[in-house]
Amino acid sequence: MPYTGSCHCGAVTFTIAADAPSEAMSCNCSHCSRKGFVLTFVPADQFTLDSGADKLTDYQFYKHNITHRFCAICGTQSFAEGKSLDGPIRAINLCCVPEVDIDTLKINRVDGASF
Template sequence: MLYKGSCHCGKVGLEFKAELTGAIRCNCSICSRKGALLCAIPHESLTVLAWGDDLGTYTFGNHTMAHRFCRTCGIHPFAEDIRESGERTAYINLNCVADIDPSTLPVFDFDGRSA
């Protein structure tokens, strides 16, 4: 199914194809602070509709994940694996996706603090 989402102000939009069967709750230092519920998808299934100056990037630790955020409203609609080798993954913040209620999905707890 095709889903659409955005940050709060709408300057950073996204579309992705996925079958949502659950959500991931990561306990790493940034995801736990954001309160994000995530969906992991192949990177090629993600289309970012706003790029450039509106989209900011934050990395930390081993710098393999780029946490993307809107420079205007500060919302983090997605993150992406930025490793140069292997299959890349995008992680969609389901709280930023229209027409779904993430609280209705089963939640898988991921130990990102230990990863």
């Protein structure tokens, strides 16, 4: 069943055409740890931006492989745009998906700080 997410102020909303995940990724790199991300990854064609395209601002660093998208009003980064070997993907910040209870997810920890 599709699930939805949003930034804090509600300007940016999106729908994922997939079941909500039971697992997620947590990473200790300088970026993920500062923002407290709990992430899942979906093919870009499962992601629909429902509102807020004109409110989104970008942040990029290092190799600029990932476009971190955040709301210019409330500052929340609810998703990012990237590429995998299989094509474009979206990284979804599950902290911005109200119907997902972070405490019930199996968290797969990635040692991004060592990459």
